[in-house]
Amino acid sequence: MTTATASDPITLRPLNRNDLSGVVAIDTALAGRPRRAYIERRLAAALREPAQHAQLAAVDRNGLAGYILGRRLEGEFGRSKPGLRIELVGVRADVRGHGIGRRVLGALIDWARRHGVDDLRTAAVWRDVKMLGWLDRMGFDLAGDRVLTCPILGLRDEALEDEGEAHELRFDGTARNDFERLARDTADVRSMSEADLADVVRIDREITGRDRTRYVGARLAETMADSAIRVSLTARRDGAIVGYLMARADLGDFGRTEPVAVLDTLGVAPEYARHGVGRALLSQLFINLGALRVERVETVVAQDDLALLGFFQACGFRSSQQLAFVRSLVPLG
Numbered sequence: 001m002t003t004a005t006a007s008d009p010i011t012l013r014p015l016n017r018n019d020l021s022g023v024v025a026i027d028t029a030l031a032g033r034p035r036r037a038y039i040e041r042r043l044a045a046a047l048r049e050p051a052q053h054a055q056l057a058a059v060d061r062n063g064l065a066g067y068i069l070g071r072r073l074e075g076e077f078g079r080s081k082p083g084l085r086i087e088l089v090g091v092r093a094d095v096r097g098h099g100i101g102r103r104v105l106g107a108l109i110d111w112a113r114r115h116g117v118d119d120l121r122t123a124a125v126w127r128d129v130k131m132l133g134w135l136d137r138m139g140f141d142l143a144g145d146r147v148l149t150c151p152i153l154g155l156r157d158e159a160l161e162d163e164g165e166a167h168e169l170r171f172d173g174t175a176r177n178d179f180e181r182l183a184r185d186t187a188d189v190r191s192m193s194e195a196d197l198a199d200v201v202r203i204d205r206e207i208t209g210r211d212r213t214r215y216v217g218a219r220l221a222e223t224m225a226d227s228a229i230r231v232s233l234t235a236r237r238d239g240a241i242v243g244y245l246m247a248r249a250d251l252g253d254f255g256r257t258e259p260v261a262v263l264d265t266l267g268v269a270p271e272y273a274r275h276g277v278g279r280a281l282l283s284q285l286f287i288n289l290g291a292l293r294v295e296r297v298e299t300v301v302a303q304d305d306l307a308l309l310g311f312f313q314a315c316g317f318r319s320s321q322q323l324a325f326v327r328s329l330v331p332l333g
Contacts, residue, residue: 010100012107015043015055015067022064026090041229042069042087048225052218054084054111058091058100066091066100068108073121074215084112086122105138109329118330123147123322135325143326146309148317149298152286186280192223192232192244199241200234203269219246219264231261231288235268235277243268243277247285249294261289263299282315300324 015023020040028034046053051072058066067090073083086108091100112120121143124131192200197220201213223230223246235243246265263285268277289297298320301308 009060010065010103011059012103013057013059015046015057015069017043017047019043019057019064019067023067023088023090026064026067026092027088029093030090039088045071045222049218051115054108054115056104056107056111058104060095062092062094064092065095066104068101068104070108070112070120072115072117074212074218081118082116083119083121084108084117086120101134102138112329118328120327120329121325123324125321126323127321132323138327140325140327143324144303145300145324146303147298147300147320147322147324148309148312149296149320149322150312150315150317151296152290152294186276186283187235187237187243189233189235189280189284192220192234192246194220194224196220196234196241196244200244200267203241203244203267204265206270207267216246222248231285233281233284233288235281237272237275237277242272243281245281245285247289247297249289249292259292259294261285261294261297263297266299278311279315298322 020036020043023039023043024034024036027039042053043055046055046069053072054068054070056068057064067088068086069088070084070086073085089101089104109120120140122135122140124135126132197213197217200220201211201216204210204212204216219230220232223232229249231245231247231249233245234241235245244265244267245263247261247263249259249261266278266281268275285297297317299312299317301312303309
């Protein structure tokens with residue numbers, strides 16, 4: 001490979017399958033371990049749903065110089081406006097400091113504006129000083145969201161047993177795993193199917209006041225396409241769907257190096273609130289994720305949504321080491 005210089009011409013274009021090895025190489029140098037399977041899934045998802053993903057490359061005379069991967073947000077975490085979540089960004093070592101990161105971010109912003117996106121969102125570990133500095137230079141601010149996390153292994157089941165006060169987590173390993181009893185006795189929890197779409201949309205409308213058929217349908221389609229990654233559940237009482245949950249098990253978002261599941265959406269019909277339905281859904285989710293060897297679950301909650309924060313904290317979730325960031329794309333004034 002010849003030495004790159006700041007004057008080398010840069011071409012910006014969408015990532016394609018032929019870029020896989022280059023992305024893996026750059027990502028491995030940054031993360032310290034290869035994550036080929038994760039990156040391959042992200043590229044495949046973009047090809048399957050091009051309107052939901054933005055994956056861009058910067059290319060110079062030596063090949064792939066940098067990349068950025070974004071995923072459209074429409075209804076995750078209770079959102080009411082479209083957003084774009086940056087999942088991965090990387091620059092080849094020999095061209096760092098040449099503005100490649102700014103170039104691919106600019107191309108991502110152009111894509112977002114063409115697709116009616118209001119803001120960019122991402123997250124970073126508070127100790128990652130280099131990434132925090134880059135986000136600051138790129139115009140990102142701390143978001144008004146809390147990133148919460150909960151371990152799957154070692155969690156005492158009391159945190160999911162009671163609808164009242166929060167229980168303190170213990171990791172002494174003495175408690176039996178009672179997730180199966182909780183999921184079975186409180187509600188009939190099953191994997192979501194295509195036939196559940198209308199009921200899930202109805203409950204979601206009752207909670208949010210909005211019709212999010214497209215969002216729910218897209219997440220359900222992901223479940224059908226890759227059930228090993230997308231985990232979607234429904235809870236029934238007396239044969240009727242009264243709650244649902246949508247989560248995604250993946251390795252790699254925001255530079256993670258361990259298996260983590262992201263809980264996108266959790267909803268319970270208002271008339272069944274505080275009847276243990278939400279906890280039953282989480283119990284079954286933990287069972288499913290344990291089988292996938294996922295170690296913990298994360299979710300994002302608006303810091304002023306005290307009811308939802310209280311629910312997750314009562315179920316054993318605590319503040320993550322991840323900080324949430326946002327950059328608005330809506331002009332002021």
